[in-house]
Amino acid sequence: MNNPTLKIAIEIDDKQKEYLEVIKIQIKERLVDSNQGYFSIIDESNENISIAFSPNTYSIQMNMLALEK
Numbered sequence: 001m002n003n004p005t006l007k008i009a010i011e012i013d014d015k016q017k018e019y020l021e022v023i024k025i026q027i028k029e030r031l032v033d034s035n036q037g038y039f040s041i042i043d044e045s046n047e048n049i050s051i052a053f054s055p056n057t058y059s060i061q062m063n064m065l066a067l068e069k
Contacts, residue, residue, distance in 0.1 A: 003052045006039075010047045024049065036061065 010023055027049060032039050038057040043050040 003054055005042065006051045006053065008049045008051070010049075012047070020047065027051075 008027065010020060012020055012023075024044075028041070032041055032051060038054045038061065039051050040054065041049060042052045
């Protein structure tokens with residue numbers, strides 16, 4: 001079974017090209033590079049990013065949090 005996938009298409013015009021890398025970096029830092037670890041980039045092209053969600057990692061972390069309570 002494949003993991004759920006989030007596909008992000010970044011739509012910009014020529015005047016906004018300078019922000020493309022900023023947007024991609026922010027998506028990566030806030031979603032993928034966070035300390036939670038249940039998102040990972042599976043494909044990246046010029047204006048598209050595909051990010052997979054790992055239900056197993058999420059479940060393990062939620063169970064660990066529940067045990068800490």
